Amino acid sequence: MADTLAGTVNDGAESIPEFPMPRADSCPFAPPPALRALHAETPLTKARIWDGSTPWLVMGHADQRTLLADARVSTDEHQPGFPHQSRAMAETLDHRPPTIFNTDAPEHSRFRRMLTAPFIFKRVEALRPAIQKITDDHIDAMLAGPKPADLVTALALPVPSLMICELLGVPYTDHDFFQEHSVTAVSSDATPEESQAAAGALLNYLMGLIDTKLTEPGEDLLTDLAERVRAGETTPPEAALMAVVLLIAGHETSANMIALGTLALFQNPEQLALLRDTDDPKIVAGAVEELLRYLTIAHTGQRRIAREDIEIGGQVIRAGDGLVFPLSSANWDPDAFPEPDTLDLQRPARHHNAFGFGIHQCLGQLLARVELQIVYGTLYRRIPTLRLATTLEEINFKHDRLAYGVYELPVTW
Numbered sequence: 001m002a003d004t005l006a007g008t009v010n011d012g013a014e015s016i017p018e019f020p021m022p023r024a025d026s027c028p029f030a031p032p033p034a035l036r037a038l039h040a041e042t043p044l045t046k047a048r049i050w051d052g053s054t055p056w057l058v059m060g061h062a063d064q065r066t067l068l069a070d071a072r073v074s075t076d077e078h079q080p081g082f083p084h085q086s087r088a089m090a091e092t093l094d095h096r097p098p099t100i101f102n103t104d105a106p107e108h109s110r111f112r113r114m115l116t117a118p119f120i121f122k123r124v125e126a127l128r129p130a131i132q133k134i135t136d137d138h139i140d141a142m143l144a145g146p147k148p149a150d151l152v153t154a155l156a157l158p159v160p161s162l163m164i165c166e167l168l169g170v171p172y173t174d175h176d177f178f179q180e181h182s183v184t185a186v187s188s189d190a191t192p193e194e195s196q197a198a199a200g201a202l203l204n205y206l207m208g209l210i211d212t213k214l215t216e217p218g219e220d221l222l223t224d225l226a227e228r229v230r231a232g233e234t235t236p237p238e239a240a241l242m243a244v245v246l247l248i249a250g251h252e253t254s255a256n257m258i259a260l261g262t263l264a265l266f267q268n269p270e271q272l273a274l275l276r277d278t279d280d281p282k283i284v285a286g287a288v289e290e291l292l293r294y295l296t297i298a299h300t301g302q303r304r305i306a307r308e309d310i311e312i313g314g315q316v317i318r319a320g321d322g323l324v325f326p327l328s329s330a331n332w333d334p335d336a337f338p339e340p341d342t343l344d345l346q347r348p349a350r351h352h353n354a355f356g357f358g359i360h361q362c363l364g365q366l367l368a369r370v371e372l373q374i375v376y377g378t379l380y381r382r383i384p385t386l387r388l389a390t391t392l393e394e395i396n397f398k399h400d401r402l403a404y405g406v407y408e409l410p411v412t413w
C-alpha cells in the first residue's frame with residue numbers, strides 16, 4: 001500500500017490508512033481524495049478507525065453488493081470486534097436494544113414486517129398529491145417572504161418532516177423538540193450521556209403518543225404499532241423505539257438531499273437547466289438517482305462484522321473481522337459509473353448504493369424518491385431564477401453528521 005496516501009499511520013511493518021478521511025474543501029461533493037486514491041489501488045483493504053482497531057474497508061461497488069447481501073455478514077453491534085461508528089456509539093451499546101438496524105434475520109425480518117406497510121409502492125404513490133401540495137405551499141410562502149431565504153428551513157426540512165409526521169401520526173407542532181433530540185441522539189460529537197438523554201426523551205415522547213393511540217386511533221403507523229402492542233406482538237418500549245428510528249431516519253436524510261442537491265445543481269448550471277426545462281417524470285426520476293449517487297449523503301460508512309470466514313477478491317475476511325462500507329466509494333467506482341466526477345443527470349444511475357444493499361437496504365427509499373422527485377421537479381421550474389445568495393466557500397457542510405448535507409442554504413431569485 002502506498003505510504004504516500006494522506007492519513008496513513010505506521011503499524012509496525014505495514015502502514016494502514018486512517019478512516020474516515022477528510023473531504024477536500026475545493027470539492028465538497030466528492031468523497032475524500034485519500035479514500036479515492038486508496039480505492040484506485042484496491043477495492044478492499046484494512047483501515048484504522050477511532051478506537052485503533054483495523055476493520056476491512058470495502059470500497060468497490062461489486063464487492064459492497066456481494067458482502068452486504070451475504071448472510072455471513074452481520075449488523076450485530078454486540079459482537080466483539082464490531083467497528084462502532086464512534087466512542088459514543090460504543091459506550092452506549094448496552095443501552096441500545098435490538099432494532100431494525102442492528103439485528104440479522106430472522107429477528108430483523110420481524111422488525112421489517114412491522115414497519116413495511118406505509119412504505120410500499122402503492123401507499124407511497126398515493127402520497128404524491130399531499131407531498132406536491134406541501135411543496136407548493138412552502139414554495140409560495142418562501143416567495144412571499146424576504147430575500148434571501150434559507151432553503152433548508154423554508155423547504156428542505158419541513159417537507160420530509162411533515163410527511164414522516166403524517167405517516168407516523170406524530171404532531172408536526174412538536175418538530176422543534178424531536179428535530180433537536182434526533183440530532184443529539186445520533187451525533188458523533190455528543191457525549192454518551194447526551195446521546196442517551198436525547199434518545200430517552202424521544203422514547204418517552206413516543207411511548208406517550210402510542211399510549212394515546214390506543215384510545216384515540218388514527219390512520220397512521222403509531223396506531224398500527226399500538227394495535228401490535230395490544231395484540232402482544234411487541235412491547236411499548238420496543239414500539240416506541242421503532243417509531244424513534246423512523247422519525248430520525250425519515251426527516252433529515254431527505255432534507256439533506258434537497259438542500260445539498262440544489263447546491264450541486266447551482267454548481268452545474270447546465271444540469272440544473274435540464275430539470276428546469278422538463279416536465280417529463282422519467283427525466284426527473286433519473287435525475288434523482290444520479291443526485292443520490294453523486295452526493296451519497298449516508299457518508300460515514302455502514303458497519304458490519306463477519307460471522308464466518310469469507311473469501312472475496314483473493315482476500316480472506318476472518319470470522320470476527322469488522323467491515324466498513326463507504327457507500328460513496330461504490331457510487332464513485334469508475335467500473336460501475338464511468339467518469340464518476342461528472343454530475344450527469346441523464347446517465348443510468350439506479351444501481352447506486354446510496355440506499356445501501358441487501359436486507360438492510362433503506363426501508364424509506366420509495367418515500368425519499370417520491371419526495372425528491374416532487375421537490376426537484378417543482379422548485380426550479382417554479383423559480384427559474386433561483387440561485388445561491390452566497391459563495392460556496394461560505395457554506396457550512398455537515399461533516400460531523402451521520403447524513404451529509406448543509407446547515408443552511410441561502411438562496412435568492
Ligand code: HEM
Pocket residue numbers: 100101102112164245246249250251253254257297298302303327353354355356357359360361362363364365367368
Ligand atoms: C435520501 C434519503 C435517504 C437515504 C440516502 C437513506 C439511506 C439509507 C441507508 C444507506 C440505509 C442502509 C443502512 C445500512 O445498511 O446499514 C438506510 C436504511 C434505513 N432507512 Fe433510509 N435513507 C433515506 C431516507 C429514509 C426515509 C425517508 C426513511 C423513513 C421514513 C428511512 C428509513 C430507513 C430505515 C428504517 C432503515 C433501516 C432498514 C433496515 O435496516 O432494514 N430512510 N437508509
